Amino acid sequence: MTAPTAKQKHRNRPLTPAELDRFGEELDALRARxxxxxxxxxxxxxxxxxxxxxxxxxxxxxxxxxxxxxxxxLLPALFWPxxxxxxxxxxxxxxxxxxxxGHNVMHGQYDWMRDPHLDGKTYEWDIAGTSDNWRKTHNYKxxxxxxxxxxxxxxxxxxxxxxxxQRWRPFYLVQPVVAVVFALLFEWGVAIQDLKVGxxxxxxxxxxxxxxxxxxxxxxxxxxxxxDYIVFPLLAGPFFLPVLLGNVVANVLRNLWTYxxxxxxxxxxxxxxxPKESVRNESRGHWYLRQLRGSSNIAGGRxxxxxxxxxxxQIEHHFYPDVPANRYSQMAIEVREICARYGQHYNxxxxxxxxxxxxxxxVRHAWPSRPRKLAPLVRQEA
Amino acid sequence: xxxxVTRPRPPRAARARSPLxxxxxxxxxxVFDFWATRLHPTWTWDRPLARIVDRQAQSRDAVTLLLQPNxxxxxxxxxxxxxxxxxxxxxxxxxxxxLSDAPRADGRIAVTVKHxxxxxxxxxxxQDARIGDVVDLGQAFGEMTWPQGxxxxxxxxxxGSGITPLMSxxxxxxxxGMPTALTLLYWARNRDELxxxxxxxxxxxxxxxxxxxxxLTREREPAEGEHSGRIGSEMLSVxxxxxxQRAVYACGPGGFVDSARTxxxxxxxxxxxxxxxxxxxxxxAEAGGHVExxxxxxxxxxxxxxxxxxxxxxxxxxxxxASGCRMGIxxxxxxxxxxxxTRHLHTGDAIGEPVSALRLCVNAAASDLVLDL
Numbered sequence: 001m002t003a004p005t006a007k008q009k010h011r012n013r014p015l016t017p018a019e020l021d022r023f024g025e026e027l028d029a030l031r032a033r034x035x036x037x038x039x040x041x042x043x044x045x046x047x048x049x050x051x052x053x054x055x056x057x058x059x060x061x062x063x064x065x066x067x068x069x070x071x072x073x074l075l076p077a078l079f080w081p082x083x084x085x086x087x088x089x090x091x092x093x094x095x096x097x098x099x100x101x102g103h104n105v106m107h108g109q110y111d112w113m114r115d116p117h118l119d120g121k122t123y124e125w126d127i128a129g130t131s132d133n134w135r136k137t138h139n140y141k142x143x144x145x146x147x148x149x150x151x152x153x154x155x156x157x158x159x160x161x162x163x164x165x166q167r168w169r170p171f172y173l174v175q176p177v178v179a180v181v182f183a184l185l186f187e188w189g190v191a192i193q194d195l196k197v198g199x200x201x202x203x204x205x206x207x208x209x210x211x212x213x214x215x216x217x218x219x220x221x222x223x224x225x226x227x228d229y230i231v232f233p234l235l236a237g238p239f240f241l242p243v244l245l246g247n248v249v250a251n252v253l254r255n256l257w258t259y260x261x262x263x264x265x266x267x268x269x270x271x272x273x274x275p276k277e278s279v280r281n282e283s284r285g286h287w288y289l290r291q292l293r294g295s296s297n298i299a300g301g302r303x304x305x306x307x308x309x310x311x312x313x314q315i316e317h318h319f320y321p322d323v324p325a326n327r328y329s330q331m332a333i334e335v336r337e338i339c340a341r342y343g344q345h346y347n348x349x350x351x352x353x354x355x356x357x358x359x360x361x362x363v364r365h366a367w368p369s370r371p372r373k374l375a376p377l378v379r380q381e382a
Numbered sequence: 383x384x385x386x387v388t389r390p391r392p393p394r395a396a397r398a399r400s401p402l403x404x405x406x407x408x409x410x411x412x413v414f415d416f417w418a419t420r421l422h423p424t425w426t427w428d429r430p431l432a433r434i435v436d437r438q439a440q441s442r443d444a445v446t447l448l449l450q451p452n453x454x455x456x457x458x459x460x461x462x463x464x465x466x467x468x469x470x471x472x473x474x475x476x477x478x479x480x481l482s483d484a485p486r487a488d489g490r491i492a493v494t495v496k497h498x499x500x501x502x503x504x505x506x507x508x509q510d511a512r513i514g515d516v517v518d519l520g521q522a523f524g525e526m527t528w529p530q531g532x533x534x535x536x537x538x539x540x541x542g543s544g545i546t547p548l549m550s551x552x553x554x555x556x557x558x559g560m561p562t563a564l565t566l567l568y569w570a571r572n573r574d575e576l577x578x579x580x581x582x583x584x585x586x587x588x589x590x591x592x593x594x595x596x597x598l599t600r601e602r603e604p605a606e607g608e609h610s611g612r613i614g615s616e617m618l619s620v621x622x623x624x625x626x627q628r629a630v631y632a633c634g635p636g637g638f639v640d641s642a643r644t645x646x647x648x649x650x651x652x653x654x655x656x657x658x659x660x661x662x663x664x665x666x667a668e669a670g671g672h673v674e675x676x677x678x679x680x681x682x683x684x685x686x687x688x689x690x691x692x693x694x695x696x697x698x699x700x701x702x703x704a705s706g707c708r709m710g711i712x713x714x715x716x717x718x719x720x721x722x723x724t725r726h727l728h729t730g731d732a733i734g735e736p737v738s739a740l741r742l743c744v745n746a747a748a749s750d751l752v753l754d755l
Contacts, residue, residue: 035700043472054416112702114467114474116429117412124410223408 011270013343014379015289023342024285030334031320034327038112045326046101046110046118049306053097060089060250061232068242079242087246091253092307097126098258099309100325106131107139109324120322127254129191130220137194143321147266147273147294154266155273157182157189158198162267162361164369175366186255191221257307260355261298265314268296269357270347272374289377291318292339297332297348304351305329315346423516430455432519434511435490442574444496444543445508446482451491451519458491458522460484460554461547461631465706465714466493467518470506474518476714477503478707480546480633481522482578484553494577496543520706520714526631526654528554533629535563537622537650539613539642541634542570544658548633549578552585552592560589565622569613569638571600583607595621613641625649634658657709673747677755678720686747691727693742696755703742703755710744717742722751 015023067082102125104110110118117123124131137153145151149165156162160179161172182189195217200210228247233240272293282290298304298312305312310325316332317325339346349357411427418425424433432455436448458464458481467476483492497508511517526547538548545568555564570576573596582594597609597617604610611617618625625646632642632655639657647653672685675696686695693705693715706714710728716739723734724745732748740753 038472040472043469050416054413113469113472114476114702114704115469117415123412 011345012293012375012377014376015285015342016379017283019342020283020285020289020378022285023338023344024283024288026338027288027319027335028284030331030338031323034320034323034331038324038327042110042324042326043113043115046105046113046324049096049100050118053093053101056089056096057093060086060091060093062086063089064243064246065236068236068239068246072239072242083242083246087249088253090246090250091257094126094250094254095257095307096309098254099261099311100306101309102126102131103309103311104325106135108322111322126224127190128187128221128224129193130216132216133191133194139321143318145279146291146318147271148276148279148290149273150276151279153193157193158196159189160362161365163273164365164371165273166365168365168368172366176363179362183256183259184252186259187251188221191217260351260358261308261311263358264298264351264354265296265311266294267358267361268347268349268354269361270345271296278377286377288319289344291315292344292346293377294318295347296354297346298351298354299348300351302329315348423514424450424452426452426454428454430519430521432491432517434513434515434517437511437513440494440577441496442572443508444494444575444577446492446494446577447507447511449491449493449517449519451489455519456521457485457489459527460550461527462522462524462550463547463707464491464493464522465518465520466503466507467520468503468506468511468515470502473702475503475506476518476520476704476706478709480524480543480550482546482549484550484557494543494546494549496575523713524656526633526656527551533562533651535624535628536565537625537628537630537646538564538566539630539632539634539638539646540566540568541613541632541638541642542575542658544632544634544638544656545577546633547656548631551631556585556589556592560585560591563591565593565595565628567595567597567613567621569597569599569634571598573598573601573605573608613638613645615645618645627651629653631655673722674750675747676750676752678752679755688748689725689746691743692724692740692745692747692751692753695747696742701755705743708743710741713739713741715742716740718754720752720754723748724751 063082064086067079067084067086071077071079071082102123105118105123106120106125108120111120121135125134142152142154147155149155149163156166159182160175161168195210195213196205199205200207228251229244232247233244236243274290274294278286278290292315295314295318297315298308300308300312305328310328311317313325313328313332316328316335319335320328320331323331336346348354409427411429414427415425415429418427424431430451432449432451434447435450438446438448440446460481463478463480465476465478467474469475479493479495481491482494483490495504495507498504524547528551538552540548548566552564552566555561566582568576568582576596576598579596586592586594595609596607597611597613598604599610599612601608601610609617609621622628626649628650629652630642630646630650632639632646632653634642634657636657639655643653643655671688673688674683675686675692676683684696684699686692686699693703693708696703704714708715719737719740721736723732724740725732725748727744727746733745734749
C-alpha cells in the first residue's frame, strides 16, 4: 500500500518539454547578463575577503597567544577572555577562508580576474582535505550529478541515510550518534571522502591503489596537523596547551558550522533525490530543474551570506557554480521570480527551520522508511 | 635561448637542495605575498613583479616607463621582450613589450609603450599608470639578440614601435664601443612619432661606423637627414649599398616585416625578423565555415570560424584566456590539444597530432578540436 501521505505537497508543476527549454533559456540569460557586468567591484569584494581572512587569522592567533602566555604569567585576568576571543576569531577566519574564499575560488568564480593567487585550479585551502580531491568530488561529481543516487557521493557521505530512497540497514539505527561524531570531525570525513575506504575494506580496490591515493591526502593532513597542533602551540613554549586547545576548538567550530550549512543545502524536507536515468541525455532546462529540486537556501542577512560562503544561496550556487558568489543575493531576486512563473517551489527558510528539517531527516530515516511519491519533473506530452 | 640568459639565481632544481628547501614546502606563497606586499609592494615569495619608478614622454604618443624588477626576475639580453601585466577593471591584462634599454647597472629596465588607438593596455600604461604602480613582469623571451659569433656589419630595419628591441641592441653595441659597422633605417609615419631621435643623432656623431636614416611615410617635407617613402629596393640600394655584406634584423608591423623579408632576405648575409602586429586574422578564407571546439576541462562546446586565430575566436565567445604577445612567441596562451587539426597562421602548416602546448594566438582550427581548457 502506498497511501499518499498527508504531508505531500504538490507545489511543483510538472513542466512540458517546451516549458523546460524556456525555463533553461531564461536562467541562461540571467547568467549572461550577470557575467557581462563582472569587474572592479567583484575584484574588490574578493580582495576584501582575503584581507579579512588574513587579518582575522593573525588577530585570532595573537589573542590566543596573549591569553595563553600573558594569562598564565603576568595578567591572569587575560587568560579566559584572550583564549576565548582568540579561538572564536580564528574559527571565524577559518570559516571565511574555507567558504567565501576557498570554496568559491576553487569553483573558478574569480578565474576571469586572472590573478594567480585566486586561480581555481591551483588554490589550496586551510583544511585537512586536498583541494584536488575537492575539485573532483565536489566541483565535478556533486555539482554535475547533484542528488543523483549512486553518482553524487555527497548524499549522506556514504555514512548517513538521509533519504528514504537509500536502502535501510540496521547500522543506520545509530546514525543520530554517528551524525554528531561526523559533524565534529567533518573536515576529516571530507578529506578521506575520495579514498572510498569502504570499497577498499570490501576488497574492491587494491592496497597499491589505496597507497597511491593516500599519499597526497596524508601529506595534506600531516601539514594541517603540524601547522595547527604542533608548530603554533610550540611557539607558545611552556604555555602550549591553551594554544593547542584553542586550535582544536577553532577547527571543530569550523567543522560544525560548515556541516550545518552544507547539510541545509541538500537535505531539507523538500529536497529531492533522483535516479540515474534522470541524467541520461539531460537537457539544459532539466539540469536546472534538477538543481532547483535538490537544493535549498537559508534565509538570512548579509552576515549569513558571507559566513556561509553564500551557500545561503545554494540554489543560485547550483545554477551558477562559477559565477562570483557575491552576485548570488542579487541574482536570487530574478531566480525566485522565474521559479514562481514556472510554478516551481523555491525552497528557503531560516537556519533553525532548515537545519531542524535536516535533523528530522537524520532521526527519521535512521528507522526504516518508504519513499513518498513525488511529482514528476517533466510532463510527457505538451 | 635559456642557456645564455643572465641568471643571478640558480635553477629550481638546485634551489630545492638548498637549506631553504624545507621552508619552500611549508610556505604558502599567497599568504607570504599578502603580508610581504604590506611591507613593500614588490616583495613576493617567487613571483616576478616590478614597480614603475619613472615615466617620460618619448614622442607624441609614446611613453617610456622605467621599471624596478624584484629579485625574482632573471634579467634579459638586449633585443628581448617581456610580458607586462596590469589590472584593468578587475581583470589582469597581459601584453608583450620590448625592453628598449641595454642592461643597466642598477637593474632597472625600460619599456617604451606606444598608445594604440582602442588598445586598453597601451592606454592604461600611457595615460593612467603612475610612478609607484606595481606591474606583473614575465621572464624575458625572444631570439633576436646579439649572436655569439661576430658579424662584420649590421643593418637594422625598424618600423614604428619596432625600434624598441633594436634600440636595446644598439645601446648595448654602443656601450661596447660599437665594434662593428651598423646602419639603422627607422620608419615612422610622421616626425613627431619618432622616438630616441636626439640619442640616435648623438650616437651617429660619436661613432663614425654608426649611421642612422629616418624615413617618414606621411611627412610632406623631409628635413635635413630625413627620407620619405615606404621600404623599397631603390631606397635600400642608395642607403645601404653594401647590403650583401650585412646581417639584417628587422622589426615592425607585419606588413613592414613581410616587405623587408621580400626585399632583403635573399640579398643580405642573413635575415631575422620579428613582427609586432598579430598575424593575418584568418587564412583559408575560401574554406570558410565553422568547426566545433570542445573544451575538455570545462565541458563546453563552442562553434568557431575555421581559419581564425583560436585565441581571438574563443575570446569572441566570451572566454577570458591567459594571453600575452598574441603573436606566437611568449607561450602564455598555450594549452594542450587532445585531438583535431590546427593550421599555423604564419606558416600555414597543418598539425593533426595531439600537442601539449598549442599556441592559440597563432593557430586556427582546421577541423573540429578538443582542447584542454
